Amino acid sequence: MKYRYNETLPADFAALAQKCGARIPLKSAYEAIRNSLFTVGIFEEEQLVAFGRICGDGVLYYLVCDVMVAEEFRERHLEENLLRELGDYLREHRRRESRVMIRTDRAYAEVCRKHGFKYVDEDYEVIMKG
Template identity: 30%
Template sequence: MKDFNVMHIAPSPEDYLNLRVEAGLSSKSVEAASIGLKNSLFAVAVYYDSTLVAMGRLIGDGGAFFQIVDIAVKPDQQGKGLGKLIMKELMGYLEQNTYPGSYVSLIADDPANKLYEQFGFAYTYPDSHGMYRKY
Protein backbone atom coordinates (compact mmCIF):
# COMPACT_ATOMS: atom_id res chain seq x y z
CA MET A 1 0.00 0.00 0.00
CA LYS A 2 2.97 2.32 0.37
CA ASP A 3 2.95 3.10 -3.36
CA PHE A 4 -0.62 4.43 -3.22
CA ASN A 5 -1.62 7.97 -2.27
CA VAL A 6 -4.95 8.15 -0.40
CA MET A 7 -6.72 11.50 -0.55
CA HIS A 8 -9.94 12.59 1.11
CA ILE A 9 -11.15 14.65 -1.80
CA ALA A 10 -13.38 13.80 -4.72
CA PRO A 11 -11.50 13.18 -7.98
CA SER A 12 -11.99 15.33 -11.04
CA PRO A 13 -15.14 14.58 -13.01
CA GLU A 14 -13.05 13.25 -15.89
CA ASP A 15 -11.06 10.85 -13.68
CA TYR A 16 -14.27 9.82 -11.91
CA LEU A 17 -16.08 9.04 -15.17
CA ASN A 18 -13.13 7.13 -16.63
CA LEU A 19 -12.70 4.99 -13.52
CA ARG A 20 -16.44 4.23 -13.28
CA VAL A 21 -16.52 2.91 -16.83
CA GLU A 22 -13.24 1.02 -16.55
CA ALA A 23 -14.41 -0.63 -13.31
CA GLY A 24 -17.67 -1.73 -14.95
CA LEU A 25 -19.99 0.82 -13.33
CA SER A 26 -22.57 2.78 -15.32
CA SER A 27 -21.64 5.90 -17.22
CA LYS A 28 -22.80 9.33 -16.05
CA SER A 29 -22.89 12.69 -17.78
CA VAL A 30 -20.16 15.23 -17.09
CA GLU A 31 -22.79 17.59 -15.69
CA ALA A 32 -24.19 14.99 -13.28
CA ALA A 33 -20.70 13.95 -12.19
CA SER A 34 -19.63 17.54 -11.53
CA ILE A 35 -22.66 18.28 -9.39
CA GLY A 36 -22.57 14.94 -7.58
CA LEU A 37 -18.88 15.09 -6.72
CA LYS A 38 -19.25 18.62 -5.29
CA ASN A 39 -22.08 17.39 -3.06
CA SER A 40 -20.21 14.43 -1.57
CA LEU A 41 -20.24 14.26 2.21
CA PHE A 42 -16.90 12.46 2.13
CA ALA A 43 -14.76 11.02 -0.64
CA VAL A 44 -11.78 8.72 -0.86
CA ALA A 45 -9.59 8.78 -3.95
CA VAL A 46 -6.61 6.45 -4.31
CA TYR A 47 -3.89 7.38 -6.77
CA TYR A 48 -0.90 5.49 -8.11
CA ASP A 49 1.46 8.20 -9.30
CA SER A 50 -1.05 10.64 -10.82
CA THR A 51 -3.56 8.01 -11.96
CA LEU A 52 -6.82 7.47 -10.10
CA VAL A 53 -6.95 3.73 -9.41
CA ALA A 54 -9.75 3.47 -6.82
CA MET A 55 -12.44 5.57 -5.17
CA GLY A 56 -15.50 5.61 -2.97
CA ARG A 57 -17.90 8.25 -1.67
CA LEU A 58 -20.49 8.94 0.99
CA ILE A 59 -23.57 10.91 0.09
CA GLY A 60 -26.66 11.81 2.09
CA ASP A 61 -28.06 14.41 4.44
CA GLY A 62 -25.20 14.21 6.94
CA GLY A 63 -27.38 13.24 9.87
CA ALA A 64 -30.15 10.71 9.45
CA PHE A 65 -29.20 9.06 6.15
CA PHE A 66 -25.92 8.13 4.50
CA GLN A 67 -25.26 6.08 1.38
CA ILE A 68 -22.01 4.49 0.25
CA VAL A 69 -21.59 4.89 -3.51
CA ASP A 70 -19.00 4.72 -6.26
CA ILE A 71 -16.79 1.99 -4.82
CA ALA A 72 -14.60 1.33 -7.84
CA VAL A 73 -11.15 -0.16 -8.40
CA LYS A 74 -9.33 -0.33 -11.73
CA PRO A 75 -9.35 -3.95 -12.90
CA ASP A 76 -5.54 -4.13 -13.02
CA GLN A 77 -5.40 -2.98 -9.38
CA GLN A 78 -8.02 -5.36 -7.99
CA GLY A 79 -6.94 -7.95 -5.44
CA LYS A 80 -4.53 -5.55 -3.71
CA GLY A 81 -6.82 -4.58 -0.85
CA LEU A 82 -7.86 -1.21 -2.26
CA GLY A 83 -11.58 -1.89 -1.86
CA LYS A 84 -11.02 -2.78 1.79
CA LEU A 85 -8.85 0.34 2.23
CA ILE A 86 -11.61 2.54 0.84
CA MET A 87 -14.21 0.91 3.07
CA LYS A 88 -12.02 1.41 6.15
CA GLU A 89 -11.70 5.10 5.32
CA LEU A 90 -15.45 5.48 4.76
CA MET A 91 -16.26 3.57 7.94
CA GLY A 92 -13.85 5.77 9.91
CA TYR A 93 -15.75 8.82 8.71
CA LEU A 94 -19.07 7.21 9.62
CA GLU A 95 -17.85 6.29 13.11
CA GLN A 96 -17.14 9.98 13.75
CA ASN A 97 -20.09 11.56 11.94
CA THR A 98 -23.22 9.48 12.52
CA TYR A 99 -25.80 9.66 15.29
CA PRO A 100 -28.02 7.18 17.13
CA GLY A 101 -30.51 6.01 14.52
CA SER A 102 -28.46 7.08 11.49
CA TYR A 103 -29.11 4.74 8.57
CA VAL A 104 -26.24 3.80 6.24
CA SER A 105 -27.12 1.99 3.03
CA LEU A 106 -25.49 0.78 -0.16
CA ILE A 107 -26.29 -1.27 -3.23
CA ALA A 108 -24.00 -4.31 -3.46
CA ASP A 109 -23.17 -6.06 -6.72
CA ASP A 110 -21.72 -9.57 -6.62
CA PRO A 111 -19.03 -10.25 -5.53
CA ALA A 112 -18.56 -6.92 -3.69
CA ASN A 113 -21.31 -7.91 -1.26
CA LYS A 114 -18.74 -10.14 0.46
CA LEU A 115 -16.55 -7.08 1.11
CA TYR A 116 -19.45 -5.12 2.60
CA GLU A 117 -20.43 -8.00 4.86
CA GLN A 118 -16.94 -7.75 6.43
CA PHE A 119 -17.91 -4.24 7.58
CA GLY A 120 -21.19 -5.28 9.17
CA PHE A 121 -23.61 -4.64 6.31
CA ALA A 122 -26.58 -7.01 6.08
CA TYR A 123 -29.24 -7.64 3.48
CA THR A 124 -32.50 -5.76 3.98
CA TYR A 125 -34.62 -8.54 2.46
CA PRO A 126 -37.14 -9.85 3.53
CA ASP A 127 -37.90 -6.89 5.82
CA SER A 128 -37.55 -4.42 2.97
CA HIS A 129 -36.74 -4.38 -0.72
CA GLY A 130 -34.19 -2.15 -2.40
CA MET A 131 -35.75 -0.25 -5.29
CA TYR A 132 -34.55 2.26 -7.83
CA ARG A 133 -35.64 4.40 -10.75
CA LYS A 134 -33.13 5.34 -13.41
CA TYR A 135 -33.30 8.30 -15.81
Protein backbone atom coordinates (compact mmCIF):
# COMPACT_ATOMS: atom_id res chain seq x y z
CA MET A 1 0.00 0.00 0.00
CA LYS A 2 1.24 3.44 -0.88
CA TYR A 3 0.09 6.74 0.65
CA ARG A 4 -0.07 9.83 -1.54
CA TYR A 5 -0.68 13.30 -0.20
CA ASN A 6 -2.29 15.96 -2.38
CA GLU A 7 -1.72 13.78 -5.45
CA THR A 8 -5.05 12.00 -5.99
CA LEU A 9 -6.37 12.50 -9.49
CA PRO A 10 -10.00 13.63 -9.85
CA ALA A 11 -10.79 10.62 -12.06
CA ASP A 12 -9.55 8.25 -9.34
CA PHE A 13 -11.56 10.13 -6.70
CA ALA A 14 -14.73 9.97 -8.82
CA ALA A 15 -14.21 6.26 -9.57
CA LEU A 16 -13.74 5.36 -5.89
CA ALA A 17 -16.79 7.41 -4.93
CA GLN A 18 -18.85 5.48 -7.48
CA LYS A 19 -17.59 2.17 -6.05
CA CYS A 20 -18.70 3.43 -2.63
CA GLY A 21 -22.18 4.34 -3.87
CA ALA A 22 -21.87 8.05 -4.71
CA ARG A 23 -21.88 9.62 -8.14
CA ILE A 24 -19.50 12.55 -8.53
CA PRO A 25 -19.21 14.06 -12.02
CA LEU A 26 -15.60 14.39 -13.18
CA LYS A 27 -15.81 18.21 -13.37
CA SER A 28 -17.05 18.34 -9.77
CA ALA A 29 -14.32 15.92 -8.67
CA TYR A 30 -11.70 18.13 -10.31
CA GLU A 31 -12.98 21.27 -8.56
CA ALA A 32 -13.34 19.47 -5.21
CA ILE A 33 -9.76 18.17 -5.32
CA ARG A 34 -8.43 21.55 -6.45
CA ASN A 35 -10.21 23.36 -3.59
CA SER A 36 -9.19 20.90 -0.87
CA LEU A 37 -6.70 21.92 1.79
CA PHE A 38 -5.30 18.40 2.07
CA THR A 39 -6.00 15.00 0.54
CA VAL A 40 -4.73 11.54 1.34
CA GLY A 41 -5.12 8.59 -1.00
CA ILE A 42 -4.16 5.01 -0.28
CA PHE A 43 -3.22 3.05 -3.36
CA GLU A 44 -2.84 -0.65 -4.00
CA GLU A 45 -0.88 -1.24 -7.22
CA GLU A 46 -1.76 2.23 -8.59
CA GLN A 47 -5.47 1.79 -7.81
CA LEU A 48 -7.05 4.21 -5.32
CA VAL A 49 -8.63 2.05 -2.61
CA ALA A 50 -9.14 4.60 0.20
CA PHE A 51 -9.43 8.36 0.32
CA GLY A 52 -10.13 11.28 2.62
CA ARG A 53 -9.78 15.03 2.42
CA ILE A 54 -9.95 18.23 4.42
CA CYS A 55 -11.77 21.34 3.23
CA GLY A 56 -12.31 24.70 4.86
CA ASP A 57 -10.83 28.15 5.18
CA GLY A 58 -7.61 26.87 6.74
CA VAL A 59 -7.96 29.10 9.79
CA LEU A 60 -11.24 28.91 11.67
CA TYR A 61 -12.99 25.96 10.03
CA TYR A 62 -11.89 22.57 8.82
CA LEU A 63 -14.18 19.88 7.45
CA VAL A 64 -12.98 16.29 7.21
CA CYS A 65 -15.00 14.73 4.40
CA ASP A 66 -15.18 12.09 1.68
CA VAL A 67 -13.65 9.42 3.90
CA MET A 68 -14.18 6.27 1.86
CA VAL A 69 -12.73 2.80 1.48
CA ALA A 70 -13.44 0.39 -1.38
CA GLU A 71 -15.56 -2.46 -0.09
CA GLU A 72 -13.01 -5.14 -0.89
CA PHE A 73 -10.49 -3.34 1.37
CA ARG A 74 -12.75 -2.56 4.35
CA GLU A 75 -11.55 -5.52 6.38
CA ARG A 76 -8.13 -3.83 6.50
CA HIS A 77 -9.64 -0.91 8.48
CA LEU A 78 -8.02 1.69 6.24
CA GLU A 79 -10.42 4.33 7.57
CA GLU A 80 -8.30 4.26 10.75
CA ASN A 81 -5.21 5.06 8.71
CA LEU A 82 -7.01 7.82 6.80
CA LEU A 83 -8.21 9.50 9.99
CA ARG A 84 -4.74 9.24 11.51
CA GLU A 85 -3.20 10.96 8.47
CA LEU A 86 -5.91 13.63 8.37
CA GLY A 87 -5.47 14.14 12.11
CA ASP A 88 -1.73 14.64 11.70
CA TYR A 89 -2.43 17.42 9.18
CA LEU A 90 -4.89 19.06 11.56
CA ARG A 91 -2.52 18.88 14.53
CA GLU A 92 0.11 20.65 12.47
CA HIS A 93 -2.09 23.34 10.89
CA ARG A 94 -5.08 24.14 13.07
CA ARG A 95 -5.10 26.99 15.55
CA ARG A 96 -6.46 27.08 19.05
CA GLU A 97 -9.62 28.89 17.85
CA SER A 98 -10.15 26.49 14.92
CA ARG A 99 -13.22 24.29 14.73
CA VAL A 100 -12.98 20.85 13.14
CA MET A 101 -16.02 18.97 11.91
CA ILE A 102 -16.37 15.67 10.16
CA ARG A 103 -18.88 14.65 7.54
CA THR A 104 -19.01 10.89 7.18
CA ASP A 105 -21.30 7.89 7.03
CA ARG A 106 -22.60 6.24 10.19
CA ALA A 107 -20.54 3.18 9.26
CA TYR A 108 -17.44 5.14 10.31
CA ALA A 109 -18.97 6.69 13.47
CA GLU A 110 -17.09 4.44 15.89
CA VAL A 111 -13.68 5.05 14.33
CA CYS A 112 -14.43 8.80 14.33
CA ARG A 113 -15.11 8.61 18.06
CA LYS A 114 -11.73 6.92 18.56
CA HIS A 115 -10.15 9.96 16.90
CA GLY A 116 -11.85 12.44 19.20
CA PHE A 117 -14.98 13.34 17.26
CA LYS A 118 -18.34 13.43 18.98
CA TYR A 119 -21.89 14.21 17.97
CA VAL A 120 -22.87 17.84 18.20
CA ASP A 121 -26.18 17.20 19.99
CA GLU A 122 -27.72 14.51 22.12
CA ASP A 123 -30.11 13.39 19.39
CA TYR A 124 -27.10 12.21 17.38
CA GLU A 125 -27.96 14.41 14.42
CA VAL A 126 -24.64 15.30 12.95
CA ILE A 127 -25.55 17.95 10.40
CA MET A 128 -28.52 19.48 8.64
CA LYS A 129 -28.75 19.65 4.87
CA GLY A 130 -31.06 21.40 2.50
